[in-house]
Amino acid sequence: MDSPLRLIATNPLDQLARTLEALLVVASAPLSVEELAEAADDHPERVEAALGLVRERYTEGRSGIVLEHVAGGWAFRSSRDAAEACARLFEKPAQRNLSQAALETLAIVAYLGPCSRPDIARIRGVAADSAVANLQERGLIAEAGRDDAAGGAIRYRTSPLFERIFGLESLSALPRLDDVGADAEQIRERLHEVAEKRTA
Amino acid sequence: MIVRELELDLDAFEGPFDLLLTLILKDELDLRELDVAGIVLAFLERLAERESLDLEACGEFLVLISALLELKARGLFPEEAAELAELEPEAAAEELARRLAEYRRMKDAAAWLRERLESEGGRFFRLGPAPLAPKVEVPLAPQDPERLAQVIRLLAVEPPQVSLAHMALRFPPVTQFLERFRAVLRRRSRFDFDQEVGQLSRVEQAVAFLALLDLRRTGEITIEQSAPFAPIRISRSGQESTERDERTGEWTVRSA
Numbered sequence: 001m002d003s004p005l006r007l008i009a010t011n012p013l014d015q016l017a018r019t020l021e022a023l024l025v026v027a028s029a030p031l032s033v034e035e036l037a038e039a040a041d042d043h044p045e046r047v048e049a050a051l052g053l054v055r056e057r058y059t060e061g062r063s064g065i066v067l068e069h070v071a072g073g074w075a076f077r078s079s080r081d082a083a084e085a086c087a088r089l090f091e092k093p094a095q096r097n098l099s100q101a102a103l104e105t106l107a108i109v110a111y112l113g114p115c116s117r118p119d120i121a122r123i124r125g126v127a128a129d130s131a132v133a134n135l136q137e138r139g140l141i142a143e144a145g146r147d148d149a150a151g152g153a154i155r156y157r158t159s160p161l162f163e164r165i166f167g168l169e170s171l172s173a174l175p176r177l178d179d180v181g182a183d184a185e186q187i188r189e190r191l192h193e194v195a196e197k198r199t200a
Numbered sequence: 201m202i203v204r205e206l207e208l209d210l211d212a213f214e215g216p217f218d219l220l221l222t223l224i225l226k227d228e229l230d231l232r233e234l235d236v237a238g239i240v241l242a243f244l245e246r247l248a249e250r251e252s253l254d255l256e257a258c259g260e261f262l263v264l265i266s267a268l269l270e271l272k273a274r275g276l277f278p279e280e281a282a283e284l285a286e287l288e289p290e291a292a293a294e295e296l297a298r299r300l301a302e303y304r305r306m307k308d309a310a311a312w313l314r315e316r317l318e319s320e321g322g323r324f325f326r327l328g329p330a331p332l333a334p335k336v337e338v339p340l341a342p343q344d345p346e347r348l349a350q351v352i353r354l355l356a357v358e359p360p361q362v363s364l365a366h367m368a369l370r371f372p373p374v375t376q377f378l379e380r381f382r383a384v385l386r387r388r389s390r391f392d393f394d395q396e397v398g399q400l401s402r403v404e405q406a407v408a409f410l411a412l413l414d415l416r417r418t419g420e421i422t423i424e425q426s427a428p429f430a431p432i433r434i435s436r437s438g439q440e441s442t443e444r445d446e447r448t449g450e451w452t453v454r455s456a
Contacts (some may be wrong), residue, residue, distance in 0.1 A: 083322030
């Protein structure tokens with residue numbers, strides 16, 4: 001065990017880890033374990049183990065590049081302490097100046113999608129056309145088929161870009177909305193009082 | 201007390217009540233952003249400052265504020281006002297509460313997204329396609345400038361002028377040939393069309409043929425042709441009966 005040879009012995013996954021680094025640096029979108037395994041011509045289990053090595057190497061505080069699991073895949077991003085410098089170099093048009101209407105629409109599509117403009121309008125109480133067009137132009141939502149009925153409205157879902165920008169591993173990483181049951185109960189009681197007075 | 205001059209200081213609006221109404225009617229202010237309760241409070245405060253109750257002002261205010269509330273409600277549930285009207289008050293209240301709760305949940309979700317956007321604002325990542333391969337530059341074979349000049353010279357030659365002669369075709373009058381054929385027939389009982397007009401131009405021959413058809417129409421002549429492209433024979437009317445037997449014999453011989 002104390003053999004000096006051990007000092008220069010390398011982890012058998014090192015070569016694979018280096019290959020993964022190369023793949024991740026040339027990729028323009030997050031890569032899934034399957035995609036990485038296919039490109040590296042190796043087994044998914046070994047790829048996952050090697051990803052662990054890469055992840056250790058690229059962490060906040062240790063490197064300007066950080067490996068993260070996002071939008072259903074693995075991708076490099078800048079470290080947070082380099083954010084200011086990056087901001088001076090790049091703008092972020094996709095998420096700049098998102099209005100309240102756009103954020104509410106985005107929330108509805110993220111939580112209830114795929115859903116159509118009429119679905120969104122029903123919840124928000126106003127036409128969703130401009131908010132939907134805006135989000136689509138920014139690339140945060142995309143078309144996802146049509147409603148089943150004949151001449152059905154186009155449905156929308158959030159895009160992988162949405163997950164990347166918001167730093168979500170997938171849509172299931174969205175927080176469970178706190179149950180607002182008590183709140184609804186209060187509203188209901190108030191409405192009942194009004195109804196009773198009216199019929200009385 | 202004049203309701204329209206009621207000064208308001210709300211989140212979404214600051215100014216007199218009538219300006220607020222104008223802005224809403226012109227769609228320049230979103231009614232959904234407006235806190236109607238705030239307006240009611242402002243009115244009640246103003247009312248409390250007075251010693252006597254201004255019933256007229258109260259009535260006017262009630263009419264305006266209820267119209268505002270109805271507008272806001274319709275704005276929130278645009279297409280389903282009729283649908284809700286058919287429900288029993290209790291069921292309608294349930295439905296309304298359910299929808300308000302659903303909207304509240306989505307508002308919370310939107311608030312979470314906004315927070316998340318701020319907390320994740322420091323993340324930068326590559327979006328565009330990676331530079332996969334350098335662009336291939338196709339090297340040009342060595343070129344001779346003289347040859348290039350030659351080719352361009354060929355292109356620079358003025359194109360031949362297109363003749364427009366046919367555009368100015370002059371047709372001789374048909375009457376000219378009518379007279380001519382009548383004159384011929386006065387001298388001879390019959391003649392051969394080709395022999396008569398053979399020396400003329402194509403256009404003149406065509407007009408001559410028209411004259412022939414005209415004479416045939418008026419019954420002045422008889423036209424005969426033994427076969428397509430065979431010589432056209434013209435004879436004065438009234439002579440064909442005797443001539444035909446003769447000719448029929450000829451044709452039979454010819455076709456045999």
